[in-house]
Amino acid sequence: MAESVGVVIVAAGRGTRMGTEESKQYLLLRGRPIIVHTLEIFQQHPLISEIVLVTGAEDVERCRKWAEEYGITKLKAVVTGGAERQHSVYKGLGRLDSEWVMVHDGVRPFVRSRDIEACYEEAKRTGASVLAVPVKDTIKQVSGEGLVTATPDRRTLWAIQTPQTFRLSRLKQAYEAAERDGFLGTDDSSLAERAGMPVAVVEGSYTNIKITTPDDLAYAEFIETFGREGQL
Numbered sequence: 001m002a003e004s005v006g007v008v009i010v011a012a013g014r015g016t017r018m019g020t021e022e023s024k025q026y027l028l029l030r031g032r033p034i035i036v037h038t039l040e041i042f043q044q045h046p047l048i049s050e051i052v053l054v055t056g057a058e059d060v061e062r063c064r065k066w067a068e069e070y071g072i073t074k075l076k077a078v079v080t081g082g083a084e085r086q087h088s089v090y091k092g093l094g095r096l097d098s099e100w101v102m103v104h105d106g107v108r109p110f111v112r113s114r115d116i117e118a119c120y121e122e123a124k125r126t127g128a129s130v131l132a133v134p135v136k137d138t139i140k141q142v143s144g145e146g147l148v149t150a151t152p153d154r155r156t157l158w159a160i161q162t163p164q165t166f167r168l169s170r171l172k173q174a175y176e177a178a179e180r181d182g183f184l185g186t187d188d189s190s191l192a193e194r195a196g197m198p199v200a201v202v203e204g205s206y207t208n209i210k211i212t213t214p215d216d217l218a219y220a221e222f223i224e225t226f227g228r229e230g231q232l
């Protein structure tokens with residue numbers, strides 16, 4: 001029997017870098033809140049059986065209303081997040097029952113359906129997977145004084161996205177270990193890596209952007225209008 005897959009969608013951030021009064025996950029993209037676009041992708045994906053949404057305490061009610069209005073029937077719970085992304089994810093993990101979990105940023109509304117499937121297939125093979133794209137620029141390591149200290153080989157560098165996919169029980173253990181050790185990572189994979197889990201990279205698309213700064217909004221409108229990578 002196929003194992004079940006749930007998703008934790010984190011949307012409890014403040015969007016400091018966006019600088020808008022309204023949190024960026026609730027800004028409208030072609031008439032619908034960004035978070036609704038993201039929820040719809042996972043609602044429509046046949047692999048996904050349950051969705052847990054993590055938001056700020058003041059946003060729980062409006063998110064529940066949108067879920068009803070937009071037919072997000074897989075939504076199992078809306079829970080309040082924590083101070084850092086990692087805390088928000090951990091709270092969401094506690095509400096899932098599926099064997100596998102995908103963790104996804106609420107502000108990545110352009111993930112392709114086929115990439116969700118590829119992430120799951122790779123996680124089943126390897127144990128865990130992250131969606132990513134090869135970096136296009138040369139990356140330098142720079143000291144606090146602004147001096148270049150290293151130029152890593154670009155062929156080894158990937159820009160990491162979400163979803164990130166794990167066995168739920170294993171990811172919970174990794175989160176508990178990080179909590180015990182006071183480790184704070186910027187993604188879920190870094191917690192899994194330090195727990196000794198192999199994590200495979202799945203090549204995705206450059207249009208799976210994280211809406212972070214105002215310029216991303218203009219690009220998001222462009223992607224929504226003209227299509228994702230592979231459709232342009």
Ligand SMILES: Nc1ccn([C@@H]2O[C@H](COP(=O)(O)OP(=O)(O)OP(=O)(O)O)[C@@H](O)[C@H]2O)c(=O)n1
Pocket residue numbers: 010011012013014015016017018025054081082083084085086088089105106107108210211212
């Ligand atoms: N305490 C937090 C911080 C972030 N996130 C979520 O994690 C995702 C990726 O984070 P990021 O883009 O950094 O969002 P913000 O933290 O909102 O942005 P900023 O760092 O500019 O404040 C977003 O969907 C955000 O809502 C969260 O659920 N809980």
Ligand SMILES: C[C@](O)(CO)[C@H](O)COP(=O)(O)O
Pocket residue numbers: 085105159160161162186187188210
């Ligand atoms: C998880 C993530 O989206 C992978 O690129 C990213 O690390 C989130 O980081 P942020 O500091 O919350 O922007």
